[in-house]
Amino acid sequence: MPRTERIRNFSIIAHIDHGKSTLADRLLEITGAISERDMRDQVLDTMDLERERGITIKAQTVRIPYTSPDGREYILNLIDTPGHVDFSYEVSKSLDACEGALLLVDAAQGIEAQTLANSYLAVGAGLEIVPVLNKIDLPAADPETAAAEISGLLGIDTSQILLASAKTGEGVPEILEAIVERIPSPSGEANVALRALIFDSYYDQYRGVISSIRVVEGELRSGIRVKMMATGASHEAEEIGVLTPAMTPVKSIGPGEVGYLIAGIKDVSQAKVGDTVTLAENPASAPLPGYQEPKPMVFCGLYPIDGGDYPELRVSLEKLSLNDASFTYEPETSKALGFGFRCGFLGLLHMEIVKERLEREYGMALVTTAPTVEYRAVMRNGDTRVVRTPTDLPSSGELDAVEEPMVRATILTPSEYLGPVMELCQARRGEQERLEYLSQARVEIVYRLPLAEIVVDFFDALKSRTRGYASLDYEPAGHEAANLVRVDVLLAGDPVDAFSSIVHREKAYAYGKAMVSKLRELIPRQLFDIAIQAAIGGRVIARETVKAKRKDVLAKCYGGDVSRKRKLLERQKEGRKRMKQIGSVEVPQDAFISALRIDS
Template sequence: MPIENTRNFSIIAHIDHGKTTLSDRLLEFTKTITVREQQDQLLDAMDLERERGITIKAHPVCMNYKGRDGKDYKLNLLDTPGHVDFSYEVSRSLAACEGALLLIDASQGVEAQTVANLNLALQQNLHVIPVINKVDLPSADIEKCKRQLEDILQLPADEAVPASAKMGIGIEDILEAIVAFCPPPKDPGDGYLRASVFDSIFDPYRGVVSYVRVISGTIIRGQKVRLMASGNDSEIKDLGTFRPKMVPCEKLEAGDVGYIIANVKTTADVKIGDTLTESRKPAPEPLPGFKEIHPLVFSGIYPVSTDDFEALKLAVGKLQINDAAFTFMAESSAALGFGFRCGFLGLLHMEIVQERLRREFNMDVISTYPSVIYDVRKTDGTELQVDNPTFLPPANEIEEIREPIVKVDIMIPNENIGDVMQMVMDKRGVVNNTETLDDRRVLLHTVLPLNEILVDFNDKLKSITRGYGSMDYEHAGTQPAELVKMDILIASEPVDAFSCIVHRSKAESRGRQLCAKLKEVIPQQLFVVAIQAAIGGKIIARESISALRKDVTAKCYGGDISRKRKLLEKQKEGKKRMKSIGRVNIPQEAFIEVLKNN
C-alpha cells in the first residue's frame, strides 16, 4: 500500500474517558477482529488492566479501512498508557505518530491530564482531532465541551467529532476524520534505515520483541541492524504487524508500525526511544527525543517468610525482563532479613509491581515506606545520591540536601479551592497561580516536594473534592530543604527498618505517630521498654511500654507488711538488672503492621 494511504495515530485522554472502549469499537468497525474474538478491553492483556480500567502496557494495532472516497487506507493505532508515571512511554508512542485523537468525556469536560496529554502531543507537532465521547449520557453537555475546547485547549470546536464509544455512535465519522486530517508519514528518501523503538516485551520462547515505527528505509528478515544508543548489533529473525495479534510479514517499509524479533536476550538491551538502523550503512544521527528512564521512587521489598528469598529473587528478575524501568538490588535489614531495594517510575508503577508479584508469582511481600533520591553535598565538597536513610552521612558532614520537586496542576471545583490550597501548604507546597477555566472549575498551578505527594496526596484530593478533583504532575528539578534523618530507638537500640528522612518541621509529629503505633504492636517485656524517636542525639518523641508484673506477694497471707516490702524490693532489683542486659525481640508482625500503617 502506498505511503500516502497510511495513517499513524494515537488516542490520548484523561483516565476513564473511554480510550480503551473506543479502540475496541474501531477494531470492530474495520473488521480487524471477528465477532468470535470480540471482548471488552481487547487491547488490555493483563488482568490488572481490566480490573482497574487502566492501560499499563501499550498495544499497537494495524487496521485496514475503505474510506468514503473508495480508497483503501492502512490505519496504525498506537495505544498509550494513561497514567502520568508512564509519560515517557506516552511521548515515545506519540513520536511514532502523525496525529492524535483527543478524547473528552461529554459529562466531565476537560480534566488535568487532558491538558497534559494535549501538550505532549503538540510538542511532537501532531495534528490533534478532538472527539467528544459519551454523548449518549443524560448528563452530557456537548456545548460546554466545545466552549472548553476553544477557551482552555485552543482547539477548533467545529472539528470536534461527537461520539459514543460504548453505543458505537460516530465511529465512522472518527475514521473519516483520521483519514482527512491526519497527515500521511513522510519518508526522507535518503536511503538510510531509521526506525523508532517505542516499546518492547519479553517472550520466553523468542526473546525480546521490539515494537517499531519505520521512519525511512525497509526492514527485512536476516538483515543486520544496530541500536544506536546501546551500540548493539543483531540480526532480524522475524518481523510482522499487529492485527491485533502478531502476524508475520515479509518486510516493514517507511510509515509502517510493527514488531521485530532479533537475537536480543533482555529488554535492558532495548531502550525505549532508541533508533534502529542498518549495521553496514548506519544513519548519520539518531532520531530526536531519546532519554534514559531513571527510577524516581524507591522502596524495599522483602518476603514475609525469610525462606522465600530465592523465590522472590527469581520473581523480580522475571519482572525486570518485561519492564526495563523497574530496577532492583539486594539489601539486608536487621529486622526484615534479606530483600531488595527496588526503583520505580512512580507510585502507581510500584503498586503494579507489588500486585504482579502477589498474583503472578504467589509471593507474600512487605514493602518499606517509599522514598525518593536526595542529592547530598558534604562539607568536603563531595556529592552523593541517597535513596535509603541508612546511607545518609552524619549531620555534621552534610553541607546541603536537595530534594526533587514536581510541578502539579490540580483541577478542582470552585467551592474546594480553600481546602485544596490549605492541603498544598500543609504538604510544604507553593501555589504559583490559579486559572479560572469556566464558571465551575479552577486550575491550580503548584510546586510540591515529590516525597510529600507520594503516599496519600491523590486520595486526600479526591476526598476533599468528592471525586471531582484531578491532578497531573511533571518533574521540575531539585531544591534545597532542611531534611533530617529520624531514627527510632527501642530500648536505646536503633532499628534501621523504621529510620526515615523527613523535613525538620514534620519530624516531631511523624516521630510521635510512629512511637504511638509501635507501642500498640510491640509485646510487653518483663521490664519497662522505652520507644524513642531521635534526630542525631536529640530525643523528639517517646512512649513507654509498661513491664509485665508477676504478683510476688500472692503467697503472703496476712502477717507483717515488711515481708511484702522485702519481696517487692527484691523484684525491683531483678527488673533493674534485667533492664541493663535485656534485649527486646521485635516480632515480624510488628514491622508488617507499622509498614502497612505507613
C-alpha cells in the first residue's frame, strides 16, 4: 500500500476535441504505464460509440506509476470524466474522487461553456486546478488570449498556465511535474470505518457489476463483506484491484487510493454512482455527502417496428439497464404504435446513445417518438399529475394550469454572434438573466429557458447560427406555469398519438403548419391520397395531402437486366420493412423524430 503522500488523484476537464484522449494517451506513453504493443489511439475510450463520437460516456480510470526527475516514485490516478452536459452528475462524482484537475483548453478555441461549468464544479469541490493550453503547435493557436480568458474566469495567474501539445508531446513532462507539485496528496485515516465513493459502475456479462471506487477513509480488503449505504445492498468483495489500465487484483485498498470492486452484483442499480461503500460488519455512521438518485429529464416512447419484437425489446431494455442506472423505462401503449416503453433519459445525447446501443448491440429495429419533458398538470380539484406523454395531458376543462420544467442555460459565444444567439433564445421563449463580456471577443449569456424548447434541436440551431463556435451548458431550474396546449396530428383522418406534442399556445398554429408540411415530405406517396392534419382539441388548424402515386414500375426488364433489377426491387422491399404501418398508412421509422426538426 503506497503512502498517501505519494498518491495524486486527478481528472482532466476538457471540451470535446480539445485533446483529452490524446493527452491521456501521451501520459501513459511517457510514463511507460502502457507498453507500445498495447498502445492504440484513445486507450481509455472503450465503447465503439465513444470512439466514433469522440466522446467519453463511461468514466475510465488508470493508475500511472511515475518517477519524477528527483527520483521520487508516485502513483498518479487519472480519473477520466464523461464529457457531456447530459452526464454532469457523473462528472461531479468523478471530481469528488480527485484532489485536482487538469483544465485542458484548446489554445486556438478558448474555453467552452461546459468546460467552464465543470471547472466551477471542480473549484466548488475544492480541487486544485492545473490549467493547460493544448495544441500550441497549431498555427491558429492563440495562447495569450486563451490564457487571459482562463485567468479572468477562474482567477488563476497566467504564470500558472502550462503550454503543451499532446500531439507532439511538447510540455507533457512539465504537466506531470505540475501534477505532483501542485495537486495535494489525499488525506484520510486508515483505522476508521470504511467509506469509499462509487464514481462509476458498469455491467460486465462475465463478472457482474464492476464499480470504480475511491477510498476516502478506512481500508477495503479482498473477501470482506461490504454494504452500499444508499441501497442497503450487502455483498462480498470478491475481487478488488487497480487499473493499470488492465484490471490487476490487489489484497487491499487504503485511504486516498483508487481502484475497482467486484462484489457479485448483478445490476448497476445496486451499486449506483455516488453511493458509499462501507463494511457490513463495521459500517460508517454516515455516507459521503452528495448522493443523488439519477433523474431523467427527457422522455420518449420506444416501439419495435414489428410488434412481434416487443418481448425482445423488453429483454434488451432489462439488459441495458443493468449497465445504465440513469435510464428508466415503463410499459406504454400507443394506439398508433402498439406496445412499447416510455423511457426516461438524462438528456438527448443519452437518449440517442441508448437507442443506438439497442439497435447495434441488441439488433432491434425501433421507432422513437418525439422527445418530451416532464410536465405537471395542476388539476381544478387541486391534484397534480405528472405528464410524460402528450396524450396524458388532461383536457382543458379539468386543468387549472400546466407547469413545465425550466433550465438555466449558459452560452459562451464569440461576440459577433451575440445577436443571432439572443434571437434564438428569444424565439425559444427564453428570458435573459445575465450577459457578460469575457473579453472583447467573447460573451457569456445566461438565459432561463423552458427545457422543452431546447431538447430537440436547440444545440444544432445554436451551432449553425454561430458557425459552430458557441457552446452550451444548462442546469435544471424548477417548474413554471405556461400556456400550453396539445397539438394532435391526424393521418388519413385518424389521430396518431405518437405525433402529438405539447406546445405553447402562441406557437401552436405555426407548429401545426410546419409539422404537417414536414410530414408531407417525409411520408412517401402510397396507393391512396393521404390527408395530414394538425388539430387542437378536435379543431383542425393545418392540412396537407400526400397525393397517391401513379407509377413506380421499371420501364424495361430484359434478360441481361434480371439480376440488377432484382437488386433494385429487393432494396425497395427492404426499405418497406423500415416503415411502420399506422392504420392504412406506411410511415418511415425516423419520421417521428425528423418531423420535429422544424427550422425555427
